[in-house]
Amino acid sequence: MFQNIGTTEIVIIFVVIIIFFGGKKIPELARGIGEAIREFKKSAKEDDK
Numbered sequence: 001m002f003q004n005i006g007t008t009e010i011v012i013i014f015v016v017i018i019i020f021f022g023g024k025k026i027p028e029l030a031r032g033i034g035e036a037i038r039e040f041k042k043s044a045k046e047d048d049k
Contacts, residue, residue, distance in 0.1 A: 021029060 018026065
């Protein structure tokens, strides 16, 4: 699905995200995504037990 995405497209996507969310919201958004990934991994580990 993402095999055809090049550097230019990635830069454009980041610029749109910065414009849409603003520079101050990006760290909060990244922190929230990181916490969600950690919680998902933690719950996946608990299911294995």
